[in-house]
Amino acid sequence: MKPSSYPATLVLIFTLLLVNLTAFAQESAYDLLVKKDGTIMEVKIVEIKPDEILYRKKDDPDGAIFGIEKSELLSAKLSNGETLTFTVTVDSFYDKARAASYPARPAGVPLYEAIPPKNEFESGIQALPSDQLENKYHLYRAASRAGKAKGWTGTILQIGVNLIGTIIAVANTETDSFGNTYYTNEKAVRTAGFLMIGGTLSGLILGPAGFVKAAKNGNKARYIRDEMRRRGVSYQPRR
Known part of the structure; x- marks a missing residue:
């Protein structure tokens, strides 16, 4: 390689590195939920409750809030780099048993749905x-x-x-x-x-x-x- 081509090569390497870092930063702005069936969901977590995680969809960051039971998840990787793992405990098992008499919320149904506006x-x-x-x-x-x-x-x-x-x-x-x-x-x-x-x-x-x-x-x-x-x-x- 000719010495005169070194600056152009360095510029190209730096540009590719910058693009990769930008893409990584954009990806890390979201949280990852890993389900037990292997499905990975890119979301924005709103709240982590004792038995449930509330989140918004990646493509609708200001939209409806959804919920998923921790019992359906293997882990969650937060945007700050922290990783959470979930296990079933005796306490949570009996909590689920006590709550069994209540109707379960269908999967994919928002916790809070927007009511159609009545006026301007x-x-x-x-x-x-x-x-x-x-x-x-x-x-x-x-x-x-x-x-x-x-x-x-x-x-x-x-x-x-x-x-x-x-x-x-x-x-x-x-x-x-x-x-x-x-x-x-x-x-x-x-x-x-x-x-x-x-x-x-x-x-x-x-x-x-x-x-x-x-x-x-x-x-x-x-x-x-x-x-x-x-x-x-x-x-x-x-x-």
Whole structure:
């Protein structure tokens, strides 16, 4: 080989090595489940339970969550290089016996299936990437809390203003010895009447409107939370 061809050869070797490393890195991003019948499944493990492994399919990383019993597996090779092996113990045997009375989930059936959307909001949430669901959840939950605060503010305002109006009216009303009622200050009594009417109207407008808003946004937040559970997405509670 001519010396002048050495650089080109080194570049070719380096390129092939880089391609192999990239392919290996992509492959190692998934977990391998080895079944007792010799089948190897490339998946993304979501959770490892005492008797079951929850996973998503390689070609649908944000899709439905499936489950497989450890009793069906020989081993699992995790993406971090760790290898798990499974054996049947006496405890797990009796656990299976106690659970035998419950209907088994058919193989290949997702644990959480997406419910067909009923409206534009639900369609938008199901189309949303998993990493954006938490922010949407907290957004609608905060709006629900704001609606409740508005509802209670309207209710308290109505009670408070009506109470003030009642006190003013009573303070400017007298009853004579014959049981006749008359006003000592008609202007004050009229003001009290306006206060009670205004307080009632304000409470009827602000209170129910706030509680309705709270209910609507609360339902949206719960829908998003259910979608997060379906996808196996965790979230950080906020105050």
